[in-house]
Amino acid sequence: MTRDANLLENFFDMMSAERGASRNTLDAYARDLAELSATLAKRKTDFRAATREDIKHYFAGLSASGTAHSSQARKLSALRQFFVFLYSEGIRKDDPTSSIEAPRRKRPLPKILSPEDVIKLIETASEDDTSEAIRLTAMLEILYAAGLRVSELVSLPLSSAKTKNGYIYVRGKGNKERIAPLNKSARAAIKAYLDVRDEFLPKGSARAKAEKFLFPSRGADAHLTRRRCHQMLKELALKANIDPDKLSPHVLRHAFATHLVEGGADLRSVQTMLGHADISTTQIYTHVASDRLQAVMASAHPLSRAKKASKRPG
Numbered sequence: 001m002t003r004d005a006n007l008l009e010n011f012f013d014m015m016s017a018e019r020g021a022s023r024n025t026l027d028a029y030a031r032d033l034a035e036l037s038a039t040l041a042k043r044k045t046d047f048r049a050a051t052r053e054d055i056k057h058y059f060a061g062l063s064a065s066g067t068a069h070s071s072q073a074r075k076l077s078a079l080r081q082f083f084v085f086l087y088s089e090g091i092r093k094d095d096p097t098s099s100i101e102a103p104r105r106k107r108p109l110p111k112i113l114s115p116e117d118v119i120k121l122i123e124t125a126s127e128d129d130t131s132e133a134i135r136l137t138a139m140l141e142i143l144y145a146a147g148l149r150v151s152e153l154v155s156l157p158l159s160s161a162k163t164k165n166g167y168i169y170v171r172g173k174g175n176k177e178r179i180a181p182l183n184k185s186a187r188a189a190i191k192a193y194l195d196v197r198d199e200f201l202p203k204g205s206a207r208a209k210a211e212k213f214l215f216p217s218r219g220a221d222a223h224l225t226r227r228r229c230h231q232m233l234k235e236l237a238l239k240a241n242i243d244p245d246k247l248s249p250h251v252l253r254h255a256f257a258t259h260l261v262e263g264g265a266d267l268r269s270v271q272t273m274l275g276h277a278d279i280s281t282t283q284i285y286t287h288v289a290s291d292r293l294q295a296v297m298a299s300a301h302p303l304s305r306a307k308k309a310s311k312r313p314g
Contacts, residue, residue, distance in 0.1 A: 004037050004047050011085050032078040047086065052096045055079065059100070073102045113255045117242055118144055122185075124240035131196040135215070136232055138186075138193035143249055146170070146180035147256035147274050150249035154224045156214040161190050 012030070015021040021029075039058045040050050062072050079097050086092040113121075122144075125137040143153060152170050160169045166187060167179045182190070202210050202218040210216035213223035229249055237244040257274055 007047055007086065007091065008033055008037075010089075011082055014085060015081075028074070029078045029082070032075045033082055035075075036079060047082075048091060050096055052099060055096050055100055076100065076102050112258050113242075113246060113251060115255075115259055117246075118252070118255055120240050120242065121236060121247070125236055131199045134189075134193050134196050135200065136236060138189040139215070139229065139232075140236075140252070141186035141189040142168070142182070143252040144256050145183045145186035147253045148180065148249075149173075149253060150226045150229055153249065154215055154226055154229055157212055158214050159212075161194075161214050 008030070011033075012026055015026060015029070036050075036055075036058055037047065039061065040046055040054055043054055043057065045051075045054060059072060059076070062075070076097065080095070083092065083095045083097050087095050122137060122140050125133055125140055127133075139153060142148060142156075143150075146168060148156075148170060149172065152172055156168065156170070167181055169177060170180050171177050197214075197216070201207055201216050202222075206218065206222065210218070210222040215224040216222060217224045217228075219225060226249075233247050233249065233252075234244040237247040253274070
């Protein structure tokens with residue numbers, strides 16, 4: 001394929017001289033274009049004559065081989081620059097990549113905890129009757145009952161938790177306020193915590209600023225920090241014999257949403273409780289719930305167990 005080799009050489013000269021492409025970039029483009037050239041050769045064509053269908057066939061092969069979406073997107077970028085070059089040089093009358101969409105990156109599913117894990121965490125925190133444990137229990141209960149972000153939790157004003165209607169008022173992203181319902185267990189945990197809350201208030205002039213927060217602190221922010229909240233949960237996970245890498249405030253938020261969806265809650269309600277501006281953000285929990293249900297089916301359904309047993313060597 002000498003003609004292809006000449007085109008590539010001219011393209012790389014342009015990329016280096018006019019666009020200042022690095023050696024690593026040129027090497028990556030060379031690999032991607034050599035790969036495409038080999039695919040086109042099998043289809044009895046080359047860069048000059050390749051059609052949109054030839055390019056689609058190439059990417060279909062990448063998908064079938066398990067090439068990551070991010071890698072496919074990078075390859076498409078290289079191909080587009082190359083075919084735009086051929087078009088601008090008058091070598092081609094069209095760009096066969098112009099109408100091909102970049103592969104969409106799959107959004108990673110969030111880590112979650114099982115309901116049993118959450119109950120175990122709350123029970124472990126409740127085993128201790130110290131003020132710190134009572135505070136941690138209240139934080140856990142609020143995170144799991146209302147699905148708060150950690151920034152929303154630590155900055156909760158004292159007034160938000162003193163309502164008598166079973167709700168707390170949360171100020172979230174974009175300074176938007178929402179109402180989050182609390183279950184009986186969370187309300188009881190908050191009530192117990194309020195009896196010891198004064199122990200966490202700083203003395204002196206800093207007290208007035210900290211007084212307005214539900215979780216006051218002696219630090220500069222006058223309320224508990226997100227970092228300290230993370231640390232407390234990691235310590236609790238170890239105590240409860242749960243992998244600390246599985247636990248964070250955001251994981252509890254994910255657990256809250258996923259368990260609601262699994263329990264039959266509609267997405268609009270979950271979206272409202274999470275404070276999501278777009279329901280597409282909330283829809284990921286349907287995938288998490290679906291994956292969990294499939295795993296349960298695979299491990300618990302009699303036919304699934306029978307299939308596994310039949311595969312074991314006799």
